[in-house]
Amino acid sequence: MGKKILLEHIDKPEIKGIEGYIKYGGYRSIEKALKKMTPDEITEEVKKSGLRGRGGAGFPTGMKWSFLFKGSDKPRYLLCNADESEPGTFKDRLIMEKIPHLLVEGMIASSYALGVRTAYIYIRGEYMYILRILEQAIAEAYAKGYLGEKILGSDYSLDLYVHPGGGAYICGEETALIESLEGKRGNPRIKPPFPAVAGLWGCPTIVNNVETIAKVPFIINEGGETYSKIGIGASTGTKLISACGNINKPGVYEIELGLPVEEFIYSDEYCGGIKGGKQLKAVVPGGSSVPILPQRLVTKTAAGTPRLMSYESLAEGGFQTGSMLGSGGFIVFDEDQCVVRNTWNFSRFYHHESCGQCSPCREGTGWMEKILHRLEHGHGHMEDIDLLWDVQRKVEGNTICPFGDASAWPVAAAIRHFRDEFEWHVLNPEECTRRNYGMGVAAAEPELV
Amino acid sequence: MAKVTIDNVTVEVPDGTTILNAARAIGENVPPAMCYYSKLKGSGGKCRVCLVKVTKSSEANPRGMPKLVASCCTTVADGMVVENVTSPEVIEARKGIVELLLINHPLDCPVCDQAGECHLQDLSYEHGAATTRYDFERRTFEKIDIGPYIQLHMNRCILCYRCVYTADQLTDGRVHGVINRGDHAEISTYISNIIDNDFSGNVIDVCPVGALTDRTFRFKSRVWFTKPMDAHCDCDKCSGKVTLWLQGEEVLRVTGRKDQYGEVDEFICNTCRFERKKKSDWVIEGPRRIGTHSVISQNHLPYELNVVNPQIAQPQ
Numbered sequence: 001m002g003k004k005i006l007l008e009h010i011d012k013p014e015i016k017g018i019e020g021y022i023k024y025g026g027y028r029s030i031e032k033a034l035k036k037m038t039p040d041e042i043t044e045e046v047k048k049s050g051l052r053g054r055g056g057a058g059f060p061t062g063m064k065w066s067f068l069f070k071g072s073d074k075p076r077y078l079l080c081n082a083d084e085s086e087p088g089t090f091k092d093r094l095i096m097e098k099i100p101h102l103l104v105e106g107m108i109a110s111s112y113a114l115g116v117r118t119a120y121i122y123i124r125g126e127y128m129y130i131l132r133i134l135e136q137a138i139a140e141a142y143a144k145g146y147l148g149e150k151i152l153g154s155d156y157s158l159d160l161y162v163h164p165g166g167g168a169y170i171c172g173e174e175t176a177l178i179e180s181l182e183g184k185r186g187n188p189r190i191k192p193p194f195p196a197v198a199g200l201w202g203c204p205t206i207v208n209n210v211e212t213i214a215k216v217p218f219i220i221n222e223g224g225e226t227y228s229k230i231g232i233g234a235s236t237g238t239k240l241i242s243a244c245g246n247i248n249k250p251g252v253y254e255i256e257l258g259l260p261v262e263e264f265i266y267s268d269e270y271c272g273g274i275k276g277g278k279q280l281k282a283v284v285p286g287g288s289s290v291p292i293l294p295q296r297l298v299t300k301t302a303a304g305t306p307r308l309m310s311y312e313s314l315a316e317g318g319f320q321t322g323s324m325l326g327s328g329g330f331i332v333f334d335e336d337q338c339v340v341r342n343t344w345n346f347s348r349f350y351h352h353e354s355c356g357q358c359s360p361c362r363e364g365t366g367w368m369e370k371i372l373h374r375l376e377h378g379h380g381h382m383e384d385i386d387l388l389w390d391v392q393r394k395v396e397g398n399t400i401c402p403f404g405d406a407s408a409w410p411v412a413a414a415i416r417h418f419r420d421e422f423e424w425h426v427l428n429p430e431e432c433t434r435r436n437y438g439m440g441v442a443a444a445e446p447e448l449v
Numbered sequence: 450m451a452k453v454t455i456d457n458v459t460v461e462v463p464d465g466t467t468i469l470n471a472a473r474a475i476g477e478n479v480p481p482a483m484c485y486y487s488k489l490k491g492s493g494g495k496c497r498v499c500l501v502k503v504t505k506s507s508e509a510n511p512r513g514m515p516k517l518v519a520s521c522c523t524t525v526a527d528g529m530v531v532e533n534v535t536s537p538e539v540i541e542a543r544k545g546i547v548e549l550l551l552i553n554h555p556l557d558c559p560v561c562d563q564a565g566e567c568h569l570q571d572l573s574y575e576h577g578a579a580t581t582r583y584d585f586e587r588r589t590f591e592k593i594d595i596g597p598y599i600q601l602h603m604n605r606c607i608l609c610y611r612c613v614y615t616a617d618q619l620t621d622g623r624v625h626g627v628i629n630r631g632d633h634a635e636i637s638t639y640i641s642n643i644i645d646n647d648f649s650g651n652v653i654d655v656c657p658v659g660a661l662t663d664r665t666f667r668f669k670s671r672v673w674f675t676k677p678m679d680a681h682c683d684c685d686k687c688s689g690k691v692t693l694w695l696q697g698e699e700v701l702r703v704t705g706r707k708d709q710y711g712e713v714d715e716f717i718c719n720t721c722r723f724e725r726k727k728k729s730d731w732v733i734e735g736p737r738r739i740g741t742h743s744v745i746s747q748n749h750l751p752y753e754l755n756v757v758n759p760q761i762a763q764p765q
């Protein structure tokens with residue numbers, strides 16, 4: 001049983017309200033922070049903890065906080081990124097739905113550390129019911145004196161607001177989020193300047209993911225060092241993984257980083273193995289944007305060492321034989337699933353969600369989707385596979401924001417590892433519309449290809 | 450001041466200068482720019498045709514940058530080394546971007562008033578392929594008249610946002626902008642509006658393609674059949690300094706004075722642009738020198754391309 005930092009009391013329904021939350025030890029970090037610690041001491045603890053951003057990029061949070069520009073008298077802002085829209089990722093939602101005060105507490109503690117007087121939670125528009133839950137929690141926190149003027153009798157005051165997005169994945173990108181919060185079209189900004197220097201309304205701003213913020217109370221209560229001892233190497237602490245696909249127990253799991261992937265998939269404590277006793281075919285370990293791993297690279301790296309759930313181990317082998325931990329959206333495919341169809345599905349998402357600001361992404365996402373649609377529906381040509389490879393290369397690395405890369409990587413990895421399956425679709429145009437090229441086909445009828 | 454080397458030529462420019470403007474200071478091998486417009490604050494970064502490779506970040510940091518960067522919005526640092534045309538990687542990426550810009554473009558140059566002074570046309574001649582690999586249906590929109598003077602051909606738009614910045618920065622109350630997302634994003638006046646103010650015509654001048662064209666010039670002639678003359682008048686709204694495009698004695702079109710990068714020196718008002726269409730309205734200064742950047746103006750054939758027509762000999 002791994003260490004639980006966030007979800008220890010998730011099964012207690014009363015934890016949703018402030019009384020229940022306090023009963024299980026909630027809001028202790030605010031008392032401790034305001035009464036015993038300076039803001040810089042908190043940042044120092046966060047640095048010591050080795051906490052890394054849980055929004056996808058895994059950037060060290062303490063370091064990010066220390067970049068916050070303090071040399072002007074402009075107000076500073078803390079924004080919580082609750083836009084969670086990556087296909088396969090549904091972890092932040094659990095925290096906000098069941099333990100909303102954990103996020104509120106984290107926001108208060110982090111705001112204090114950053115010298116922020118106004119903070120926002122930017123939540124995706126589709127989570128409207130969660131917005132209500134958060135507003136309720138915030139109202140309770142105000143009533144108890146954890147928010148508002150002179151919190152707990154200290155000199156520190158903070159206002160916290162929730163703001164819904166309009167339903168665009170791209171507004172999860174931090175600078176697009178800022179534009180959207182300012183009331184503009186959610187186009188990512190060109191960086192530099194980075195938000196830590198000029199963010200919301202041109203003021204120094206920190207953007208952090210829900211899960212990142214929710215880790216802060218533990219770090220204040222128990223100390224950064226305690227946190228850093230959980231996990232493995234530079235992947236400290238725990239991580240929420242939203243597991244879905246062909247597994248027996250889909251859901252959100254809090255794992256200690258360093259857990260072997262094999263254990264995560266097959267142990268009853270987590271995914272509980274592949275549904276129906278089928279074989280594993282592939283895994284997308286970190287949300288739709290990260291490269292897909294074929295079965296032989298899921299539980300072991302190319303070097304033959306066990307693959308672990310950590311930033312480093314999942315990335316081992318680079319894009320040739322590795323992937324990324326990303327935002328923790330763990331999607332499992334069994335032997336009967338079609339990689340081409342899945343790639344097309346992801347591509348359709350990126351085509352739909354590109355903001356359209358820069359030309360490679362605006363035009364490339366549509367082109368990739370159309371080629372994949374054609375391949376999947378039995379109208380593809382052999383040249384389409386190379387063309388697809390070429391188009392993704394033209395998009396990757398040439399765009400304003402990482403969305404372009406995110407749209408290209410899944411396509412590249414699918415071709416890299418499952419080229420035979422693409423070819424099968426071209427060679428069997430009629431059959432590929434009737435059934436999937438599962439692993440069974442390759443094994444039983446190898447001469448088919 | 451910062452010393453920067455671009456394609457083996459070193460130039461000294463003030464701190465904060467972008468790579469593109471440093472290249473413009475050198476004057477040769479200038480990266481193309483479809484969205485950056487020096488007179489429009491915040492423009493640039495979107496079209497990505499100006500990508501260059503930074504092989505050395507600065508004197509203090511000899512490492513290069515991991516990705517190609519947009520030269521229009523990356524500032525120089527002392528000791529920076531940049532490759533533009535000397536980098537095969539840059540040329541390759543630029544080719545790719547031109548290809549992507551063209552996949553949904555109607556390629557209707559024969560009936561487009563911008564032909565001959567279109568930056569996308571120039572780019573395609575320089576970097577594009579002679580044939581397309583895109584065999585899907587192209588995205589189309591209806592063309593619309595926004596007011597009596599301006600026509601919008603959304604099919605040709607490359608979403609450079611220049612017209613949006615122009616309306617924002619030159620006029621009060623912008624009524625057009627970008628709606629929708631991705632490859633369905635379009636320039637539009639929200640709920641059929643007309644663009645109606647004294648400086649609206651400038652969106653035509655800033656548009657790098659034929660998406661926004663002058664209705665008073667529509668189908669009157671081809672640009673290369675008209676003769677550009679600098680002229681001025683006493684105008685109470687703008688500087689009155691314009692270029693007239695003449696056919697014989699007839700003024701077919703009035704535009705701002707554009708430099709070799711296609712940028713106007715000064716923005717002009719609608720009265721000058723659309724209403725002063727008699728030669729006698731103007732004091733003629735003399736012929737306007739036109740940059741020879743336009744391939745059409747030079748009668749170039751795209752000989753370096755793998756042209757479909759085998760009868761065109763390919764010089765070695």
Ligand SMILES: Cc1cc2nc3c(=O)[nH]c(=O)nc-3n(C[C@H](O)[C@H](O)[C@H](O)COP(=O)(O)O)c2cc1C
Pocket residue numbers: 052053054055056057058059061064081082083084085086169170171172173174175207208209210212213401402403406
């Ligand atoms: C296209 C795109 C979508 C993103 N969506 C999200 C999101 O939904 N939630 C999130 O927390 N971060 C998202 N990010 C990452 C954010 O830009 C940012 O890095 C993150 O919120 C920083 O928080 P962290 O340091 O706590 O991870 C997205 C990034 C990109 C490029």
Ligand code: SF4
Pocket residue numbers: 170187188353354355356357358359361362399400401402403404
């Ligand atoms: S990469 Fe895509 S999503 Fe990002 S700014 Fe460019 S068009 Fe928008």
Ligand code: SF4
Pocket residue numbers: 605606607608609610611612613636652655656657658660661
């Ligand atoms: S209409 Fe012209 S100026 Fe406006 S965004 Fe499109 S291409 Fe750019």
Ligand code: FES
Pocket residue numbers: 481482483484485493494495496497498499500519520521522
């Ligand atoms: S000119 Fe630099 S990106 Fe368009």
